[in-house]
Amino acid sequence: MTRTITVGLDGSPESLAAAVWAAREAQLRDLPLRLVNAWEWQPPAYAPATGLGVPVPPTDLQRAWARRILDEARARVARRCPGLRIDADTIAGLPVPALLEAAGDTELLVLGSRGLGKVAGFLAGSVSLAVLAACEHPVVLVRSVAHGTPKPLPPDPAAELPAAGHRDVVLGLDLHKPSDAVIDFAFDAAARHAARLRIVHGWTLPPYYYDGALMPELNDEMVTRVRHELADVLRPWQEKYPAVEVGAQATIGGAGRHLVDASHDAALVVVGRRIRRSAVGAHIGPVTQALLHHAAAPVAVVPHD
The missing domain is CATH 3.40.50.620 (HUPs)
Known part of the structure; x- marks a missing residue:
């Protein structure tokens, strides 16, 4: 077909x-x-x-x-x-x-x-x-x-x-369980639109932190580790799509608010949704819910196992 x-x-x-x-x-x-x-x-x-x-x-x-x-x-x-x-x-x-x-x-x-x-x-x-x-x-x-x-x-x-050619494609990336389908969709969209790919990953500090003030050196270590993890995940995709300019952003706090903010200057926001075939229970995560409420740009939701 x-x-x-x-x-x-x-x-x-x-x-x-x-x-x-x-x-x-x-x-x-x-x-x-x-x-x-x-x-x-x-x-x-x-x-x-x-x-x-x-x-x-x-x-x-x-x-x-x-x-x-x-x-x-x-x-x-x-x-x-x-x-x-x-x-x-x-x-x-x-x-x-x-x-x-x-x-x-x-x-x-x-x-x-x-x-x-x-x-x-x-x-x-x-x-x-x-x-x-x-x-x-x-x-x-x-x-x-x-x-x-x-x-x-x-x-x-x-x-x-909005004119897509002058705006970024934004990807909300889950570093804990990165999905090839979601990442590939975002890189492919950026390549087709000749757009920059902006990647947003939200992460949280351990509960014993108070704005990172208790152990600032450990806070710096965690930031560095997250950046290295982002680089490791993105490396094969940057090799597959060498023409796509990539900007990665690791932010403290939930990704939803940051993705909504990014949507105001985006051609497209890409997020993943884990496939759940049960008849009960939530089927759309909190990040996607936030985007459905407030995103200014089109939102692509890519299902994955």
């Missing part, structure tokens, strides 16, 4: 921005773009439990609305990226299982995200969050604006997105 970049569309400004981002990525990877919409309607998560039920639109109307969303998005993307092969498919089924099935045939799944900092954003992002927690392929979440309340896209939705 032909590899594709797939975008899940729901007619929101965020999903249109995701389609524009995905089109650029498809051009960089020399792959076709696939636009999909799961047309089967489901009641909102916040629908009142009145016992009367929520009216379900007729099937024909649902299908017609899905086709309109796809046609409008396809026309916008085609104007922005002439020559790009664009397929558009309606998929019968509820959004989450339909998108997960579509992701099984794609190299990259791209979804719109409002950010989850407010109640309305959380509800609107529930589909993206559920797909992200279960998908075993890389997922990129794209916002239509960097800050504030989402607004309708202008005639050129790309105007809402």
Whole structure:
């Protein structure tokens, strides 16, 4: 089967921005773009439990609305990226299982995200969050604006997105269990975008420290050790991608806040997510959660064992 970049569309400004981002990525990877919409309607998560039920639109109307969303998005993307092969498919089924099935045939799944900092954003992002927690392929979440309340896209939705060529790709690296899949994804993205790769690793001092003041010489030793560990992990990847300029940053404290700060000047932020196939328990770590709440740049979440 032909590899594709797939975008899940729901007619929101965020999903249109995701389609524009995905089109650029498809051009960089020399792959076709696939636009999909799961047309089967489901009641909102916040629908009142009145016992009367929520009216379900007729099937024909649902299908017609899905086709309109796809046609409008396809026309916008085609104007922005002439020559790009664009397929558009309606998929019968509820959004989450339909998108997960579509992701099984794609190299990259791209979804719109409002950010989850407010109640309305959380509800609107529930589909993206559920797909992200279960998908075993890389997922990129794209916002239509960097800050504030989402607004309708202008005639050129790309105007809402930063120029990737002048911004870093940022990688949140876990030194304790570094994943080859996550590191390779970040280096590859930086190479494709001709961007600098900025690597952020957060680490914590032992609990008996008080700002490192008790034993400053031991504090310096730990900093040096972390830097050496970073260099050891990155060395084979710098050899594989010699054209990628790398800047590594080891910061005291959790990585989430530092990655959110870095996202304001980034083309893309890359983090990993450990695959958990159990039906219960958390499936998205705290660093990824922080980025979903507050990141200004697109966020790529790469699953790994």
